[in-house]
Each structure stands twice: as C-alpha cells, then as structure tokens.
Amino acid sequence: MGFDLPVLEAKVDFIRDLPLYHTQKPYYLAGPLDPENEHLRTNAIFEQKSVVFHDLRGHEGLFTLKKNGFEFMLDSGANVKALNELSEKTVEPYARDSVKLMKRLFNTDKCWCYAYKFRSSADIDRPPGKATGDRGFPDEPATKAHIDHTLDGGFRRIRRHFTKEEQDEFIDDKQSKWRLLIVNTWRPLNGTIADYPLAVCDPATVKVPDDGIATDRVSPEFQGENYYLKYRDNYDWYWLSDHQVNEVLLFISFDSARNMKGSFTPHCSFKVPGASNDCRPRESIETRTVVAIPRDSTIS
Numbered sequence: 405m406g407f408d409l410p411v412l413e414a415k416v417d418f419i420r421d422l423p424l425y426h427t428q429k430p431y432y433l434a435g436p437l438d439p440e441n442e443h444l445r446t447n448a449i450f451e452q453k454s455v456v457f458h459d460l461r462g463h464e465g466l467f468t469l470k471k472n473g474f475e476f477m478l479d480s481g482a483n484v485k486a487l488n489e490l491s492e493k494t495v496e497p498y499a500r501d502s503v504k505l506m507k508r509l510f511n512t513d514k515c516w517c518y519a520y521k522f523r524s525s526a527d528i529d530r531p532p533g534k535a536t537g538d539r540g541f542p543d544e545p546a547t548k549a550h551i552d553h554t555l556d557g558g559f560r561r562i563r564r565h566f567t568k569e570e571q572d573e574f575i576d577d578k579q580s581k582w583r584l585l586i587v588n589t590w591r592p593l594n595g596t597i598a599d600y601p602l603a604v605c606d607p608a609t610v611k612v613p614d615d616g617i618a619t620d621r622v623s624p625e626f627q628g629e630n631y632y633l634k635y636r637d638n639y640d641w642y643w644l645s646d647h648q649v650n651e652v653l654l655f656i657s658f659d660s661a662r663n664m665k666g667s668f669t670p671h672c673s674f675k676v677p678g679a680s681n682d683c684r685p686r687e688s689i690e691t692r693t694v695v696a697i698p699r700d701s702t703i704s
Contacts, residue, residue, distance in 0.1 A: 409458040410645075414674040417450040417548040419617050419632035430632070434623040436533040445532060448619055450548060453635045457603055457674070461645045469509065469587070470703040473607045473669045474655035476644050479505065479591070495520055495539070495689075502589050502691040505652075510703070514574075514582070514696035518565040522593075525600040526685035545600040545673035545686065549633040551657065552692075553668065554618050557629030558586060558658030562694050564626055574696055585695040586658035593687040596646050599679035600686040603643040604655055605670035610639060612668065633670055643674075657692070661699070 419430065430448040437445060460466060460476060469475040499517040506515045522542040530536055536543040553561055562584055563571055574582045590602050610616075616631030633639075644651065655669035662668070673686075697703070 409460065409463060411456050411458055412677060413454050413456050414677055415452045416455045416672055416674055418453055418635040419548070419619075420449045420451050421617070421634050422449060425617055430617055430619040432619065432621050434533065434621065435535075442532060448632065450632075451635070455639070455641055455674070457641045457643045459645045460642050464644065464651075467606070467642070469654050469656065474604045474642075474653070476651060476653050478650060479652040480650065498689070499691055502693055505589070505654075506587055506693050506695050509654075510585075510695050510697050512695060512697050515693055516565060517691055517693045518561075519692045521690050522687070523690070524685055524687045526687075542687070545602075545688075546671075547600075547673050547675075549605070549670055549672040551612070551616060551631040551633070551668045551670050552588070553586065553658045554613075554629045554631055555658075557618075558584075559660070561586065561628060561658070565694065581699045582696045583699045583701055584658070584660040585656055585697070587693050587695055588655050588657050588690055589693075590653045590655075590688060590690040591651065592647055592649050593689055594649075594684060596648055597686050597688075598683040599676050600673045601643050601645075601647050601676065602653060602671060602673050602688070603641050604653070605633075606640040606642065607669050608640075610636075610670055631668075631670075639670075 424447070428447060430446075432446040432448060433444065464476045467474055467476075499520055503515045503517050507513055521537040522539050523537075523545055524542040525545050526542075528542070528544075530541075530544065534541075559575060563575060566574065574580060574584060610633070612631055615636055616633050618629055619632050621628040621630055644653070647653075655671060657668060659668065
C-alpha cells in the first residue's frame with residue numbers, strides 16, 4: 405500500500421465453515437420466541453480469531469468511497485453539536501443530512517434513506533427477540549464480521565422500501581437505465597471513541613461467495629439475507645483511531661452493477677485491547693440509503 409500504517413491486533417467473530425451448512429442454511433430469527441423455542445433462535449456458530457487492523461489516522465484519504473467502497477471523511481454538513489442529543493424526534497433531520505451527502509457525492513437526486521440504527525456498548529439488558537436500535541433501546545456493537553446484503557438480499561431490501569412505481573422503474577424494467585447502491589454512514593455520537601470502533605475490510609481482498617456464508621435474517625415483517633465472513637488471513641482490515649463525532653465512515657454495502665465483486669464492504673466492531681473498563685461506552689448512529697445513478701456510471 406506504500407505506507408507503513410500502525411497496527412493493532414484484536415479478536416473478531418467469524419462464522420465457522422461447518423458441514424451443517426451444506427444441508428441447512430444458516431439463519432437468525434428476530435422477534436419474540438416462546439421460551440421453549442429460544443434454542444431455535446439461530447443455527448449460526450462463530451469462532452473468535454485474531455485480526456490485524458491497520459490504523460488510517462493521518463492517512464484518511466488513502467481509500468475513497470468511489471474507488472475502494474469505503475471512506476473516512478470529515479463531515480461538516482451534519483449538525484454535530486446536536487448529535488449527543490439525537491433522538492427519535494430529531495433523527496429525521498439527520499437522515500435528511502445523510503441524503504444530502506449522498507446527493508452531493510454521487511451527483512444524483514435519486515436517494516432514499518430507509519433506515520437508521522443507534523448502537524451502544526453500554527451494559528444494557530437486551531432480552532432475546534426484543535427490537536433494538538432506537539435511541540432509548542440501542543443495539544449492541546456488531547462484533548461479527550459480515551456484509552449487510554447478498555446480491556439477492558440487496559435487491560430484496562430495496563424492493564421492500566420502494567413503491568410499485570419505483571420498483572417498475574428501478575428494478576423490474578429490463579431496460580432500466582439505473583444502477584442501484586446501498587450506502588451506509590456511521591459515526592460516534594458522544595465524543596471520541598475509546599472502545600468498540602467500527603472497522604472495515606478492503607473489499608478487494610474478499611472473494612464472495614467463497615469467503616462468506618449466506619445467512620437468512622428473518623423477522624415478522626421481512627426476510628433479509630447477508631453474508632457472514634469465514635476467517636481468512638489475507639483480508640486487509642482498517643480502522644480510525646480516536647474516531648471523532650465530525651468524522652463519518654461511509655461504505656457501500658450493495659451495488660447492483662458489481663455482482664458482488666470488490667464493492668460490498670465487510671465490517672465489524674471490535675474491543676480495543678487495553679481499553680479501560682471505565683471508558684465512556686461507545687454510542688453511534690448509522691444510516692442506510694439507496695442511491696440510484698445512471699447505469700453506465702463509473703464510480704471506481
């Protein structure tokens with residue numbers, strides 16, 4: 405890469421490559437289950453492996469969203485001072501800011517922010533099956549290495565949030581002129597992150613489907629499909645030390661034109677070795693936005 409970046413080693417959860425998955429697809433059931441059925445919550449089994457993370461602090465421009473599928477950037481467009489007070493009542497303006505950012509980056513007015521999620525590393529009782537992700541009941545950091553969507557899962561996700569007319573124009577029309585992306589934004593809410601930062605893996609070092617296992621994510625309202633990563637020692641992982649509130653991480657989690665080749669960004673959170681048990685819990689917000697650009701657009 406031409407730079408001698410600082411590194412640290414930490415533990416990450418990877419899905420085990422079990423013979424079971426040759427005959428039984430991995431799944432996770434969201435929503436309530438009767439106590440006697442709680443053992444059916446998931447059949448996905450994970451293992452912890454040591455991973456080397458490269459620190460991009462001071463070299464934030466080394467990777468770009470359009471060329472590499474992810475980017476750490478300063479974002480002065482969001483109301484940073486208000487982020488610590490962000491709530492369900494005030495999250496919509498923040499989501500609109502994310503849409504404005506996408507419109508500027510991709511030079512398109514075809515953008516739809518369809519989801520946001522709050523997360524916290526605080527020790528919170530999260531009963532299995534109870535919905536999490538709002539400000540009052542944030543989800544925990546995602547410590548399992550994963551890609552948000554498979555190719556089919558990405559189309560399924562977009563279809564869920566589009567009107568029938570939008571589906572006809574952007575998905576079902578065989579002569580469609582549109583290329584569809586799903587772009588995530590992620591940032592801390594309560595100051596500099598001391599523990600459980602979000603890291604990304606260079607998509608160019610990952611081969612799917614060989615390096616991942618497609619997993620059904622089933623809720624009462626929707627069935628999505630993501631990839632959990634198998635462990636490989638050739639992955640290149642990156643993070644940003646002392647991640648600030650005014651620094652946003654963007655990454656592409658779906659690209660209809662790339663057929664899963666080098667553009668769907670794996671990511672995960674990890675516990676920083678040596679971080680104090682008394683450090684402030686990580687709090688963060690993420691958004692997910694569908695972006696439509698002309699089909700012949702070149703973004704990498």
